[in-house]
Every structure is written in C-alpha cells, then in structure tokens.
Amino acid sequence: MKTMNVAIDGPAGAGKSTLARAAAKELGFYYVDTGAIYRAVGYHMWMMGIGPKDADGICRFLDDVNLSVEYDDDGMQHMILNGKDVTDEIRTPLMSSYASGVSAQACVRDFLLDMQRELARRHNVVMDGRDIATVVLPNADVKIFLTALPEIRAKRRFAELQAKGEKTTLEKVLSDMKARDKQDSTRTVAPLRCAPDAVK
Ligand code: DC
Numbered sequence: 001m002k003t004m005n006v007a008i009d010g011p012a013g014a015g016k017s018t019l020a021r022a023a024a025k026e027l028g029f030y031y032v033d034t035g036a037i038y039r040a041v042g043y044h045m046w047m048m049g050i051g052p053k054d055a056d057g058i059c060r061f062l063d064d065v066n067l068s069v070e071y072d073d074d075g076m077q078h079m080i081l082n083g084k085d086v087t088d089e090i091r092t093p094l095m096s097s098y099a100s101g102v103s104a105q106a107c108v109r110d111f112l113l114d115m116q117r118e119l120a121r122r123h124n125v126v127m128d129g130r131d132i133a134t135v136v137l138p139n140a141d142v143k144i145f146l147t148a149l150p151e152i153r154a155k156r157r158f159a160e161l162q163a164k165g166e167k168t169t170l171e172k173v174l175s176d177m178k179a180r181d182k183q184d185s186t187r188t189v190a191p192l193r194c195a196p197d198a199v200k
Contacts, residue, residue, distance in 0.1 A: 003124045004125075004141050005137050005139075006125070006144070007136070007142070009132050009195070010192075012035075012181070015156070016128040019146060027126070029123070032125050034136070035099065037079065038108070041103075041108055042098030042103075044081055045058055052101025064082070067081055091164075093168065093173075097179075103187075105189075116132075116136045117136060117137070131191070131192070143195050143198035143199065153177060154173045155170065
C-alpha cells in the first residue's frame with residue numbers, strides 16, 4: 001500500500017520541527033527528524049576524534065556507524081547509535097556544526113538516503129530536513145518550504161538554548177546560524193533549496 005508523505009524543508013530555527021510534530025500528531029503519522037540522523041553521524045565522528053571537515057576520516061569511519069530510529073509512546077523520535085540512545089547528546093551547538101559539516105560529504109548523504117526513504121516507504125510520515133522535497137522524497141504528497149529571517153530564527157534558537165541552561169549569547173547563535181545556513185545551502189551535494197513545487 002502506498003504511504004502518504006509530507007516533506008518540510010528549510011533552514012535551522014524556522015520552526016520546521018514544531019510544525020512537523022504538530023502535523024504528524026494531527027494526521028497520526030510518524031514525525032521523522034532527519035537533522036537528528038545527521039547529528040548522530042556527527043556525534044559519532046566527534047567521539048572518534050574525526051574533524052567535521054575531514055572528508056577521508058568521515059567516509060572511513062562511516063563503516064562503524066549503526067543507526068536506527070525508534071519512537072516512544074509519545075511519538076518522540078529517539079536516535080540509537082551503535083546501541084546507545086544519543087537523543088539528548090546530539091542537541092548541542094557543537095553537534096549542530098558537526099552535523100552541518102558531515103552532511104556536506106556525499107558518502108554520508110548516500111549512506112543515509114536509503115534509511116530515510118525506507119522509513120517513508122513503510123510509514124506515513126511528516127519528514128523534515130534540508131533536501132526532503134528535492135532529493136529524498138521528490139514524489140512527496142505535500143511539500144512545504146519554511147523559512148524566516150535569520151534574526152527571528154536566531155532568537156528562537158537562543159531561547160531554546162537558554163531554557164536548557166546553555167551559556168551563549170544571541171550574537172553567537174546568530175553568527176553560528178548564518179555560517180551553517182551558508183554551508184548547508186552552498187554545498188555541492190543536495191544543498192538546502194526550495195523545490196519548485198513546494199509551498200513557501
Ligand atoms: O535540522 P537540524 O538543524 O537538526 O540539522 C542539522 C544539520 O544536518 C544541518 O545543519 C544540515 C544537516 N541536514 C542535512 O544536510 N539534510 C537534512 N535533510 C537534514 C539536516
């Protein structure tokens with residue numbers, strides 16, 4: 001039976017996960033946060049002492065990455081990396097930049113493509129990320145591109161980090177976000193962009 005797929009793309013802090021989670025709950029679909037999948041790969045590389053731009057090291061150490069996505073009773077996605085739940089560990093500013101770095105590598109994107117497509121083939125999903133409508137699920141039933149000004153997005157992210165007790169400043173969050181936007185939208189493989197048939 002064909003599943004229903006909703007794709008939501010956009011830059012960090014635009015509110016993709018808030019929208020995707022609410023839509024998934026309303027529709028009774030799974031919410032797949034693909035950023036968390038890239039974060040888990042980044043976390044593995046960091047643990048192994050591999051830099052976020054070390055193309056050779058990243059591609060080599062991918063062989064040791066065993067990833068799966070699990071859901072708890074509240075529909076919350078958990079990232080399982082080599083048998084360990086790393087859902088909380090991957091939510092730091094360092095892991096944001098690591099995820100952005102490793103995600104620019106073609107070997108990483110190839111490695112994760114089947115996993116994302118398989119989730120969408122098996123379940124009705126609302127999937128959010130950067131390249132869902134353009135690469136992962138080009139035949140998605142609904143495609144949304146969600147964005148906002150960097151200053152607005154940074155404010156949201158700053159408030160989230162403050163609520164978690166992270167010591168940072170709005171200026172730092174804004175400059176990190178702009179660097180990540182640039183890296184994610186200018187990489188050669190599957191850059192962040194709005195699909196021509198997406199609702200913006
Ligand atoms: O959505 P997020 O901020 O958790 O994503 C972290 C990084 O992962 C982001 O900077 C780029 C990368 N990413 C990607 O390249 N493609 C996706 N579909 C999702 C995330």
